[in-house]
Amino acid sequence: MKILTCPVNGPRNITEFVWGGEVKPTLDPATATDDEWAAYLFLEANVAGEIYEWWLHAPTNTWFIARRNTVTDTILETMTVDDYFAHRAGGAA
Amino acid sequence: MPLALLKYGLAKEHPQDPHFDWTPELKSSYDVVVIGAGGHGLATAYYLAAHHGITNVAVLDKGWLAGGNTARNTTIIRANYLTPEGVRFYKESVDIWRGLSNELDINMMYSERGHFTLAHTDAALRTARWRAEVNKHLGVDSEVIGPDEIKRICPTINISEDVRYPILGALYHPPGAIARHDAVAWGYAKEAVRRGVHIFTQTPVNRIVIENGRAVGVETSKGIVRAGKIVQAVAGASSEVARMAGFPLPIRTIPLQACVSEPVKPILDQIIVSGSLHVYISQSARGEMVMGGATDPYGLYSTRSTLDFKESLMAHMLELFPFMGELRVLRQWAGMADMTPDFSPVMGLTPVKNYYIDAGWGTWGFKATPVCGVRMAECIATDRQPELLQPFALDRFRTFDLVGEKGAASVGH
Numbered sequence: 001m002k003i004l005t006c007p008v009n010g011p012r013n014i015t016e017f018v019w020g021g022e023v024k025p026t027l028d029p030a031t032a033t034d035d036e037w038a039a040y041l042f043l044e045a046n047v048a049g050e051i052y053e054w055w056l057h058a059p060t061n062t063w064f065i066a067r068r069n070t071v072t073d074t075i076l077e078t079m080t081v082d083d084y085f086a087h088r089a090g091g092a093a
Numbered sequence: 094m095p096l097a098l099l100k101y102g103l104a105k106e107h108p109q110d111p112h113f114d115w116t117p118e119l120k121s122s123y124d125v126v127v128i129g130a131g132g133h134g135l136a137t138a139y140y141l142a143a144h145h146g147i148t149n150v151a152v153l154d155k156g157w158l159a160g161g162n163t164a165r166n167t168t169i170i171r172a173n174y175l176t177p178e179g180v181r182f183y184k185e186s187v188d189i190w191r192g193l194s195n196e197l198d199i200n201m202m203y204s205e206r207g208h209f210t211l212a213h214t215d216a217a218l219r220t221a222r223w224r225a226e227v228n229k230h231l232g233v234d235s236e237v238i239g240p241d242e243i244k245r246i247c248p249t250i251n252i253s254e255d256v257r258y259p260i261l262g263a264l265y266h267p268p269g270a271i272a273r274h275d276a277v278a279w280g281y282a283k284e285a286v287r288r289g290v291h292i293f294t295q296t297p298v299n300r301i302v303i304e305n306g307r308a309v310g311v312e313t314s315k316g317i318v319r320a321g322k323i324v325q326a327v328a329g330a331s332s333e334v335a336r337m338a339g340f341p342l343p344i345r346t347i348p349l350q351a352c353v354s355e356p357v358k359p360i361l362d363q364i365i366v367s368g369s370l371h372v373y374i375s376q377s378a379r380g381e382m383v384m385g386g387a388t389d390p391y392g393l394y395s396t397r398s399t400l401d402f403k404e405s406l407m408a409h410m411l412e413l414f415p416f417m418g419e420l421r422v423l424r425q426w427a428g429m430a431d432m433t434p435d436f437s438p439v440m441g442l443t444p445v446k447n448y449y450i451d452a453g454w455g456t457w458g459f460k461a462t463p464v465c466g467v468r469m470a471e472c473i474a475t476d477r478q479p480e481l482l483q484p485f486a487l488d489r490f491r492t493f494d495l496v497g498e499k500g501a502a503s504v505g506h
Contacts, residue, residue, distance in 0.1 A: 019391035042343040046332035
């Protein structure tokens with residue numbers, strides 16, 4: 001069983017978590033076009049390598065961000081959503 | 094053919110049929126370059142040559158011939174989909190499958206077994222009825238049957254109510270079949286090469302050459318190859334290859350695991366699928382129980398196997414077939430499935446001129462190999478989206494015209 005470390009609840013079995021997909025830059029509802037919304041909903045970078053992605057610890061309903069290598073299946077670090085958007089997202093947020 | 098077979102049988106020596114000769118030299122230009130020498134890429138190359146007379150074609154692959162999902166699927170062939178668009182498309186595939194061994198002169202061991210999609214809930218039974226009606230309307234043989242009828246056709250199945258998820262009924266699709274997947278790739282490769290197509294394995298494409306918004310060539314490990322037209326058919330690597338051409342895809346690469354048991358005498362004639370239990374099973378001609386389940390719980394570019402997957406698969410499998418408790422797992426593997434949001438493929442034209450895509454095949458690609466080859470070849474030869482492929486265009490995600498086939502996916506994902 002693979003272990004994933006929730007930044008709030010600590011290390012838990014990965015079966016307790018739900019994958020939320022890659023982190024995408026949030027659109028501004030006031031200015032985003034229809035094409036931008038469609039792209040936000042459906043298009044994926046789907047990178048083979050290191051990515052930032054959403055995870056949910058289902059029993060506690062805690063969303064957080066993980067940095068994971070999608071080729072080696074290695075979880076490199078996990079962080080709270082606040083931590084990610086404060087320090088990692090750059091201009092993307 | 095029977096005379097040749099007789100001569101071969103009476104001959105003193107029985108040399109192995111090499112299927113086809115490998116091409117020695119990569120040329121500097123081709124009319125069409127196909128990226129990916131799996132079933133889909135090889136079929137596309139074959140039909141380009143056979144239907145459209147386009148024989149100056151190269152098929153390039155990073156790995157070996159049909160070493161990706163063509164070799165990693167569980168070979169189930171069926172047309173009992175949910176949407177009219179999907180049923181029409183997969184029905185054409187089944188029609189081609191039935192004559193394919195003769196057309197390609199290779200024994201694909203195409204074997205019609207009858208395909209059962211079990212329902213364990215009222216909701217699943219409702220979807221089964223919906224699919225049966227859509228199927229019948231479009232000339233596909235499907236019907237909903239009850240537990241006693243399932244037991245009559247498939248005596249080894251456990252229809253007891255004394256289990257966690259009793260069987261309420263099934264969508265029964267008599268034409269459901271399995272085939273020998275390697276023979277499919279070898280047959281298409283053999284007949285394509287015979288018509289002049291070149292195939293190069295161990296030849297990765299590292300760059301797509303784009304000039305003025307048109308795809309004009311590929312940079313391979315063996316040098317630059319100019320191409321009139323380029324098509325990618327690379328399954329799990331679809332997003333990475335499309336990125337080289339400059340456009341994003343609505344695809345997530347997620348592993349799909351499978352395994353086979355040790356071989357036993359014929360005991361299961363049918364193909365049994367349960368979406369609610371996340372299992373499907375059939376017995377191969379060699380006697381192995383071929384088993385698969387849902388895709389992995391998260392995206393990954395890897396073909397590793399996990400114990401988690403097998404634990405959940407076996408727990409449900411033993412409910413359906415208690416005799417399986419006697420069998421050991423012989424092999425396990427995984428394929429990288431290119432999953433789309435609507436569980437339908439992405440085929441045809443792309444934003445890049447002269448560049449075509451065949452992707453988004455997720456867990457449903459093998460059965461579509463022939464029709465996809467025919468229609469992608471038509472698309473490339475005419476530079477138009479064939480009518481049958483209109484619903485599956487990449488542009489459908491921009492216009493929200495999705496083709497929702499999740500209800501007809503073999504298992505819930």
